[in-house]
Amino acid sequence: MEVDLFQQGVDLMLFGMGTVFTFLISLVGAIYLMSWVISRFFPEPVQPAVAVQMAPVAVVEPRIQAVIQAAIDKHRGK
Amino acid sequence: MEQMLKLWSESGLAQIEAGTVVMMAVGFTLLFLAIRKGFEPLLLVPIGFGTILVNIPGAGFEAAPIYDAVGHLESPGGLMYYIYNVGIASGMFPLIIFMGVGAMTDFGPLLANPKTLLLGAAAQVGIFVTVMGAVGLSSLGILDFSIRDAASIGIIGGADGPTAIFVTSKLSPDLLGAVAVAAYSYMALVPIIQPPIMRALTTEAERKIEMVQLRPVSTREKIVFPMLLLGLVAMLLPSAAPLLGMFCFGNLMRECGVVDRLSDTTQNALINIVTIFLGLAVGSKMSADKFLNWETLGILTLGALAFCIGTAAGVLMAKLMNRFSDTPINPLIGSAGVSAVPMAARVSNKIGLEANPQNFLLMHAMGPNVAGVIGSAVAAGVMISMVSGY
Numbered sequence: 071m072e073v074d075l076f077q078q079g080v081d082l083m084l085f086g087m088g089t090v091f092t093f094l095i096s097l098v099g100a101i102y103l104m105s106w107v108i109s110r111f112f113p114e115p116v117q118p119a120v121a122v123q124m125a126p127v128a129v130v131e132p133r134i135q136a137v138i139q140a141a142i143d144k145h146r147g148k
Numbered sequence: 149m150e151q152m153l154k155l156w157s158e159s160g161l162a163q164i165e166a167g168t169v170v171m172m173a174v175g176f177t178l179l180f181l182a183i184r185k186g187f188e189p190l191l192l193v194p195i196g197f198g199t200i201l202v203n204i205p206g207a208g209f210e211a212a213p214i215y216d217a218v219g220h221l222e223s224p225g226g227l228m229y230y231i232y233n234v235g236i237a238s239g240m241f242p243l244i245i246f247m248g249v250g251a252m253t254d255f256g257p258l259l260a261n262p263k264t265l266l267l268g269a270a271a272q273v274g275i276f277v278t279v280m281g282a283v284g285l286s287s288l289g290i291l292d293f294s295i296r297d298a299a300s301i302g303i304i305g306g307a308d309g310p311t312a313i314f315v316t317s318k319l320s321p322d323l324l325g326a327v328a329v330a331a332y333s334y335m336a337l338v339p340i341i342q343p344p345i346m347r348a349l350t351t352e353a354e355r356k357i358e359m360v361q362l363r364p365v366s367t368r369e370k371i372v373f374p375m376l377l378l379g380l381v382a383m384l385l386p387s388a389a390p391l392l393g394m395f396c397f398g399n400l401m402r403e404c405g406v407v408d409r410l411s412d413t414t415q416n417a418l419i420n421i422v423t424i425f426l427g428l429a430v431g432s433k434m435s436a437d438k439f440l441n442w443e444t445l446g447i448l449t450l451g452a453l454a455f456c457i458g459t460a461a462g463v464l465m466a467k468l469m470n471r472f473s474d475t476p477i478n479p480l481i482g483s484a485g486v487s488a489v490p491m492a493a494r495v496s497n498k499i500g501l502e503a504n505p506q507n508f509l510l511m512h513a514m515g516p517n518v519a520g521v522i523g524s525a526v527a528a529g530v531m532i533s534m535v536s537g538y
Contacts (some may be wrong), residue, residue: 083532090523096380098262101262105262108369
């Protein structure tokens with residue numbers, strides 16, 4: 071009976087460690103494969119870097135700008 | 149006068165026995181460790197209080213319901229009886245907690261560096277060496293453990309509370325109290341147990357090794373990974389499917405990004421509710437006849453041994469991988485393979501910073517850390533399928 075129990079323990083250790091390593095090694099392989107497949111065939115659409123909008127200086131029409139400038143000048147000239 | 153005598157005979161003072169007094173003291177000790185020393189308080193407060201409740205003489209917290217011959221309910225039984233049977237005997241609470249853990253786990257660092265899974269595998273050596281230790285003690289006639297007991301004791305080395313409770317409730321429910329207390333206490337002691345072993349097995353130069361920055365991992369990889377893991381479990385080791393299946397489900401809810409409400413409930417409200425009941429139910433197994441014996445002392449000793457061997461195996465495996473890998477691997481991350489998320493990874497980071505203040509190992513150690521969770525769940529599956537026949 072005692073030898074039997076010991077034998078069971080040895081079996082459990084060998085099969086247990088064997089399974090843990092086999093499983094995790096196959097998981098390593100599966101992850102590499104998955105990452106390769108995804109990066110190769112289904113890459114995430116690259117988000118174009120959104121250009122930071124500058125203050126829309128040039129959007130103001132020259133004519134309007136001249137009007138504003140005149141108004142400011144008039145204000146300051148008081 | 150008769151009434152007085154009856155009341156007296158039912159009082160706690162009249163019924164108290166030495167064993168229950170000692171167990172209540174154990175319960176207060178657990179509360180002290182949790183509240184004053186901060187040992188895993190989320191678990192040890194409910195476990196400690198449950199221990200006290202279940203040892204109150206005559207309160208009947210653990211009583212089973214009694215039916216008369218025709219099937220009428222005579223007494224409905226106690227609270228703890230129901231909590232234990234609904235939640236732990238059925239295996240439900242540990243699995244729900246595992247779902248929550250899955251929802252809290254970020255597999256990014258692991259996916260960025262899949263090799264670290266091997267560290268999570270190596271650290272499981274502690275589990276199986278401890279099984280041999282328990283079997284050896286039993287063969288020498290020192291203590292009396294069956295192979296089912298030995299497997300339950302070994303799983304303490306998985307450093308994963310729900311896994312330990314799941315395995316023990318399936319294989320040897322009588323040891324549940326001792327195994328759960330050992331598992332959670334040693335997890336709290338990880339910052340004390342691990343560093344001396346890590347320092348002893350590495351040189352100063354090895355501790356200074358800086359690792360290369362992890363690559364960014366795409367959302368698609370993170371969404372596919374839980375399903376990949378589930379598929380592999382289903383094909384290779386279905387006995388680990390309850391644990392890892394719930395884990396993958398939780399993780400998918402986290403990563404898929406369309407069920408944030410469910411993911412939020414799973415990792416907060418639900419896991420908290422279940423933790424309360426899990427703790428109480430574990431406490432309900434802390435009765436004097438099951439806890440106050442030499443076997444418990446053996447379990448506590450073997451459990452500590454399991455942690456030490458697991459840590460050492462992880463560090464040695466990391467040293468081996470460092471020798472053969474093209475990118476440097478700091479051996480300190482190996483100890484994180486014992487799971488105990490995230491404490492073990494923090495310990496790796498801390499020891500690394502002591503050697504080299506510029507060296508942040510935390511993210512690198514999270515890979516083996518979550519690998520350890522998978523590794524111990526796989527080990528649990530093997531044990532359940534190999535041992536439950538005996």
